[in-house]
Amino acid sequence: MSADRRAEVAAGLDAVRRRIAAACADSGRDPDEVTLVVVTKFFPASDVRILADLGVTDVGENRHQEAEAKAAECRDLGLTWHFIGGLQSNKAAAVASYADVVESVDRSKLLAGLARGAHQRSHPVDCLIQVSLDPPDAGAGRNGAPVEDLPDLAADLASRDLLRLRGLMAVAPLDADPGEAFDRLAAIRRELLVDHPAATWLSAGMSGDLEAAITRGATHVRIGRAVLGERPRIK
Numbered sequence: 001m002s003a004d005r006r007a008e009v010a011a012g013l014d015a016v017r018r019r020i021a022a023a024c025a026d027s028g029r030d031p032d033e034v035t036l037v038v039v040t041k042f043f044p045a046s047d048v049r050i051l052a053d054l055g056v057t058d059v060g061e062n063r064h065q066e067a068e069a070k071a072a073e074c075r076d077l078g079l080t081w082h083f084i085g086g087l088q089s090n091k092a093a094a095v096a097s098y099a100d101v102v103e104s105v106d107r108s109k110l111l112a113g114l115a116r117g118a119h120q121r122s123h124p125v126d127c128l129i130q131v132s133l134d135p136p137d138a139g140a141g142r143n144g145a146p147v148e149d150l151p152d153l154a155a156d157l158a159s160r161d162l163l164r165l166r167g168l169m170a171v172a173p174l175d176a177d178p179g180e181a182f183d184r185l186a187a188i189r190r191e192l193l194v195d196h197p198a199a200t201w202l203s204a205g206m207s208g209d210l211e212a213a214i215t216r217g218a219t220h221v222r223i224g225r226a227v228l229g230e231r232p233r234i235k
């Protein structure tokens, strides 16, 4: 483990923890209500080890092959692995075999595979529905399920053995004001909680907008660059 890299990651982590604490203080929330998920995509397993050593408990990955390999390499660390990327239905079972939390459930077609993966592992998988905050005309380019799909998708997910509907995940649209986007998300969440009162998790907020998300109720923030630096290569 390089001492330089460890110092760099420790500094990034410290800065992000301070930002989370400040946003919680601003909104009268307890920082223990907010879980930091460090997004390790494109970074090596050695960085995951440094993070675990620095007290990080949750990490996020967005591509199946990379996630699977890293989770296997770091199994001894006892981390909680979040899958946060676009999911193909033919990969859903495989993802559920190592991911503890699947944050990017956006259609019913994924559920059979996810449930199969959870059964093979004999372990429940926590699921978040990724809801789109994109404009209605975003079409297939949208990130997540259209809001109008939520009631059926949530009911379907909640009915599956070993899949636990925990709440929602969203990404603020690139060109939008994150505060406005997360206000809408908070309203969508209130609606979901009427039928699914246990679905209390809200994963929102990235390096650039974690404050806006925390003041609107985020329970999980997904932070890559602000902890680990710019990603080594482009997607």
Ligand SMILES: *Cc1c(COP(=O)(O)O)cnc(C)c1O
Pocket (backbone or CB within 6 Å): 039, 041, 062, 084, 085, 171, 206, 207, 208, 222, 223, 224, 225, 226
């Ligand atoms: C990469 C990624 C993040 C982290 O983004 P940063 O800007 O590096 O903090 C968060 N959420 C999702 C879905 C991502 O793909």
